[in-house]
Amino acid sequence: MDGTIVDTEPYWMDAETEMFASFGIEWTHDDARQVVGMGLWESADLFRRRGVDLEPDEIVYGLTDRVRARLVADGLPWRPGxxxxxxxxxxxxxxxxxxxxxxxxxxxxxxxxxxxxxxxxxxxxxxxxxxxxxxxxxxxxxxxxxxxxxxxxxxxxxxxxxxxxxxxxxxxxxxxxxxxxxxxxxxxxxxxxxxxxxxxxxxxxxxxxxxxxxxxxxxxxxxxx
CATH class of the missing domain: 3.40.50.1000 (HAD superfamily/HAD-like)
Known part of the structure; x- marks a missing residue:
């Protein structure tokens, strides 16, 4: 879905960057590329190791809510074809x-x-x-x-x-x-x-x-x- 049907990967990256910034941690584009396509809870474990002081479910559903809000605000960004x-x-x-x-x-x-x-x-x-x-x-x-x-x-x-x-x-x-x-x-x-x-x-x-x-x-x- 994300990145194949709809181009929502940038939405996820923005949400991750905001989350890390709230803990005073830098999260780069290259960092974000490493978790593209990973399971959300596996990504949450990585985020926690990088310093995000939240429970896995808080991370997963917090990021999901941010991306869902972008979809409501901006609509579906379809991938070509x-x-x-x-x-x-x-x-x-x-x-x-x-x-x-x-x-x-x-x-x-x-x-x-x-x-x-x-x-x-x-x-x-x-x-x-x-x-x-x-x-x-x-x-x-x-x-x-x-x-x-x-x-x-x-x-x-x-x-x-x-x-x-x-x-x-x-x-x-x-x-x-x-x-x-x-x-x-x-x-x-x-x-x-x-x-x-x-x-x-x-x-x-x-x-x-x-x-x-x-x-x-x-x-x-x-x-x-």
Whole structure:
């Protein structure tokens, strides 16, 4: 969600900077980049180690409230092509899940603000035992959709998200925003979603399946030899 569908990462960074400043601590842009895509409670533990004297829940829900207020004040800052692709997927009756490490209340805010029924399922950060980069969030989404995870394409903008998607068995499509994804376990990298269609995703899914089958066959051949 954050950074892939809507460009809310700057809102999170501003909220983090304000929180640290309230304790007289500097929080730089590079610091903020390190927690992009992390689970909120894992981020809160890091913030506490850096000197934020608040309980984890206070940190998580305090930051969330700040970002939700920005969404109300400024509206949804769509990432290029995200709304158009999502709407085209829905028109093509493709099941969709929102898999975010934001809490459900914020995920629902975003989903409600989209002017069409965008998602069949929401998996939020306060609903999973193991957040991204663990595969649980994507496995949970596939299970709730009633589909095989191998038939899913996961679109991600963070290293933690790409790692989660790849580990789950989904096709991991990276669309970089604030953080470089070149060293991640992605199946593909697209510079933008602008101009992309469901057909492009179907082609990516098919080509990735073929590549995986060839890799599997080669490995089995090596073992047999």
């Amino acid at each position: 995200a709304r158009e692709l999502l709407q085209a997927l829905r028109e093509a009756s493709v099941p969709t899940a929102l898999v975010t490490m934001s809490v459900r209340s914020m995920a629902e805010d975003v989903a409600r603000a989209i002017p069409f029924e965008a998602f069949d399922v929401i998996v939020a950060g306060d609903e999973v035992a193991d957040p991204k980069p663990h595969p649980e969030p994507y496995l949970a989404a596939a299970e709730r959709l009633g589909v095989d995870i191998a038939d899913c394409v996961a679109i991600e903008d963070s290293p933690a998200g790409v790692t989660s998607a790849a580990a789950s068995g989904a096709v991991a499509l990276g669309v970089p925003n604030i953080v470089d994804l070149s060293g991640t376990a992605h199946d593909a990298l697209w510079a933008t979603l602008a101009g992309r269609t469901p057909a492009d995703l179907a082609e990516l899914l098919a080509s990735t399946r073929t590549a995986r089958e060839r890799t599997r066959a080669a490995r089995e051949g090596e073992v047999s030899a």
